[in-house]
Amino acid sequence: MTRISASKLKEHIGKQVKLQGWLHNLRRLGQVNFLLLRDRTGLAQAVLGKEDLAPLENLQTETVLEICGVVAEAPPAPSGVELHDVKVEVITPVAEILPFELNKPDVAATLPVFLDHATVGHRHPRRRAILRLAAGVADGFRRTLNAAGFIEIFSPKIVASATESGANVFQIDYFGQPAYLAQSPQFYKQIMVGVFEKVYEVGPVFRAEPHSTTRHLSEYVSLDVEMGFIEDHFTVMDCLTGVVGGILAHISERCAGELEMLEVKLPLVGETIPWVYFPDAQQLIYKREGIDARGEPDLAPEHERALGEWAREEFGSDFVYVTGYPTAKRPFYTHPDPDDPTYSNSFDLLFRGVELATGGQRLHLYADYLAAAEKARLPQETCAAYLECFKYGMPPHGGFAIGLERFVMQLLGLENLRWAALFPRDLTRLTP
Template sequence: MTTEPAVHLQRTLTRELPHHEGQNVRLQGFLHARRDLGGVQFLVLRDRSGVAQCVGSGLHLPLPESSIEVVGKVKAHPKAPGGFEVQVESLRVLTAAVEPPPVEIPKMEWNVNPETLLDYRVVTVRGLKERAALKVQAELVAAFRDHLLTEGFTEISTPKIVSAGAEGGANLFPIDYFGHPAYLAQSPQLYKQIMVGVFERVFEVAPVYRAEEHATSRHLNEYLSLDVEMGFIESEEDVMDLETRLLDAIMTRLRERAGAEFSLLGATIPDVPARIPRITLMDARQLVQGKYGHAVGGKDLDPEAERLLSQHYAETEGSDFVFVTKYPRAARPFYAHPEINPDGTADPDLTRGFDLLFRGIEITSGGQRIHDHAMLMESIAAYKLNPESLAGYTEVFKYGMPPHGGFAIGAERLTAKLLGISNVRYARAFPRDRHRLTP
């Protein structure tokens, strides 16, 4: 069995094997799995496009996850992944693993102890399901960018080291900035509003940081936020219409580019209605109590109410999505635009804020923002915030800011719900939660 490199053959990816039946190919990848059956050896090679079964004899197989090169002839085989296998003529070890992986990569399941998989994330992230989730998220983010560009948006980049919080100063990670107090940004909200005065329509894809002491399957302390802000709107209805179009474009791309990943994970890509159902928060609370007997306390929907409301719209309208609108002022940040009464006055209790629920969980928070300087300063006072700490933000509203609004989508949370992943930490390559700073 030769170990010489097959320099005369171009590298073939595993997904391309059906196009090379009867031909010799050169594969490069990782030794995903191996078996030895009475002198006949089976190995599964994994590359960026998938896996391929290879069979040979007299092979000196390295440890799993070693980087290898296989040269051999492609043959149809109904039980092999993709319907084809490679009959090995030569095997070359490119880089040998020096010890076995701490977990068997082909046998990993998300329903085992999540800490085990996360402790060894540098290796477990190589798993087929693990990387499938990240591939879906990459396509989701690409679709987010592409669609917004077609609608005249400009991508921006905002500071992640800030002097004050965007939502009143709560849940901030403090840092020492050359002897001065500073914080990791919990949202690009204030900056993206300022940039509406430059480009009218802007978006950003960037991490945000929340110092919330959650230890749940749906929260991260660092996550990828997909932020959108648009100017010259009539109301929050324009913002919800935009998000509907955006989600439809995202799902279309996922069907085109990530069908294999959804199949691997047994997940379905939802249809986005031409108009996602909309219900006010007050009506939503009454609905879940009247139909399901679930009383909701507090100023927002609790997780069970979100689940029941989503169940209602899935059953009655066939929609996996529902907008919950007209949030009370107490449940929204200081920059949320108040609802406007029929007589033209501002409602003291309600805002033009909304959430989007998807399959029982909130994936978006958004709404129309205050654009009038006097109204904004009144709101800051009502929220008992320090106007001096927000001066860099409020200044721009002296100079003709248009009516505007936007939203933010948590990429990991949307990915997890799309794929049926029970713990959002598996939808990020290297998650950060209350207890995890490594790897």
């Protein structure tokens, strides 16, 4: 008999079927017992007599089972059906008790305990929904960009020099010489604008963050975009707005069940997302909150939260751009504002008051790079290859990067980025 999945049970009412999966729960009531089997599609309930339980003696939840039975309507059961005349066969017995239960509505563990046992903890239906949603976000990102003619690239993660700042880079022993883990595909995606004009990458990036916060990881998945022949950073923001809209449309279609289980209210994104110029944002925060950050070179988390609230109240938008960050605080390749070089053609996108994406227009003239590289004291030999593409003609270009886990965290209102990652890495955590 061919195995069917739990989600297809109701298509087989009155028929004999075979299911395989994990023992999610067993309610022993004596003569009548209810077994919940979990497979990749969901849960199936089977009704067992006392003697049918014999194969499960001394076994625990998560035992891998095959169950055969006849599908019958049963309104209170999952999907309104259950199995009768059941035969249970053990595929893989489990004798040990789980570190925490997987069959409660919520994950019954604190974050550190959960992370220690995430290899099994991810089997919880809510965890599966979150991870499926993350896959949906990445898929929506790629589909939106493929449809717009962007080409996917796979840039190297072992690199000769830091791309962002030398401070938070991991060093590798590369056949006896020092090398580094890429902090971003920044140099490569720019280089590839010279090849394809429009490129994207979905891949890991590595940041040796020397501090522990609820919204940083040492390794995360970056959704990177870079595009040529732009007017300025507003062209890039238009693209990002379209990408965010594309992701949300994709998951609302493909992850409807997950969004429902997790009680996610999808944010609305219109044709445009409101934006505010950096100095104006500081002025606004001062007026609204009395926090005087005017003249400071960057926004602190509390400033971003205030701007998020303002955007929601003022525009009914969960998203808001801040544009024109001070040039001094942005990477050396950032294009200054031609009208006021103190500020730059850059932006952050805040999602419910937290930085979701960062981007901007880049320098594109070779001479500008030579000057910027000298000013930033970049090691000439290691960035020579990067600079070569500018020697041979680069158009005005820019791009952005979205943190995948950040997107999921903000979408679900998780309090810690680690709840949105598969197996997070931080200052103290290297396993599982």
